[in-house]
Amino acid sequence: MKRILKFSPILAPLALAVSSTVSANPLGLTGPQDMIIRVGGYYIEPNDDQVSFVDETFEYFDAFRSNVDPGSEWGWYMNLEWKPTEHWGIELGYMDGDSHSSSHGDDFFTFGFDDVDYRDVVSFDADISTLSLKYYPLDDTCMVQPYIGGGISYTDFGTGKLRRELRDDLADFGLRGDFDMGYAWGYTWQMGMDFNFGRDSSWLVNVAAMYARSETDLRVRVFDDVPPPPDVDPIFESYSGDYSYDPWMFNLSVGYKFSF
Template sequence: MKIQGKICRVFVFLLATSATYTEAQEDWRNIDWGEFMVRIGLSYVAPNDAGTSLKYRVLQQWDLYNTTWELDTAQTWQISGVWRPSDRWGFELMHINSASYGVSLDNFTGNTGSSQIKLGDFKASTTLAFANWYFLDPSYIARPYLGAGINYTDFHTVSISRQFNEYLIDSDMSVAPGSFNMGHSWDWALQGGVDFNLDFRQFQYPLLINLAALYYLSDTDPTVNFPTELGSDRLYAHFDYDPWILNLGVGTKF
């Protein structure tokens, strides 16, 4: 009975201590979590477009020897969210959606009278995570920042051109149409930008305008797969996407 009495007293003591501790904690609704921002806008994407010539695993295909990749710039949309737990630091998650490209090969010698052939099309979607450092405190209308982080780039909606399929068949490399494949990549990212806080009338949700320039590393190993009389074969290349991006976004904070 003495032992049971001691256990009861310890139990009552723990309950009382827990209640006191709970009352001492600040309500989570009153904690200063910092600022949250959401933005949506447009992206202008200028890819590096450095790609090696397509070749077999060991041997070089003569018509494709010394070919170079040619891509145009792209325009797409982007969305981002930022959490600023302090005046100087912010953590940003951004998605740049489905920039579309057509790939042509220059210095191609397989067609008489033309030094270029259309290889195919693809789209690139990138999700980025940044840690940003802000140079000025929140009292300024314009707040420049620098950020560093990582990116995941997915090369999707990939298709081979009819022209390149015809070349594969006409040159007796393939017995039927082939496929163009790209893959995905993980790598580093950098950005610099400025947020403009247009909160002149102290609206509940002020208007924000963002301008930013991004550069990130992204590379993949594309292949062209095709059937042959003996089974199948493929051509290999290495592609450095490595784009420069200009973002213009609008949003709000809360």
């Protein structure tokens, strides 16, 4: 409350300016404008990619390739759309990613343990945000509203981690490791359809297919579990490679539309 009161002299003029701008309608829009809120679930299918890893420390000068194949997952998403005109909309979307497990990684995550085959050795989350411009070819009187759209996407991969089996094997050798992914800016496109419950109903059902271009760095590091004595060089290896996540998403949601 104290923070709100502290900034009230700034917020009050700002709110007045925003309300005045909306009332003035600088875009010259006439007639009602629609807002649509959609909430639902989605099925995501990430890309299977061959990743070339190189040594970042420039100490060993080795490189190798690995197949990275995250499993398909389910998640939830929501979006908010503003339709200033009958045929055009601007949509802001967010997809909360479930945890992916990377399979088929035995060639990559061997670390010298020749008698062990590792499967599903890493996991990571991927949250995707999108900003899209959408086009509706039909007029508002149609109960079925197909559309196409495109825009920009941002993927946050959060904090990845090695699975317990690999961490335990590294600990047996006095080692530990970590796995990290960054973030990615890219483009997105989608096509979908709204099914209205009635001409005068505010409720609708939406189905859509979406693609997001998303390329990021995979980084794996292996180092001593405890600091070595001063006269002993620490074991440290760091490898990285570019991975194309590039997921397809298939959405099913319920929406609510209102005008202002």
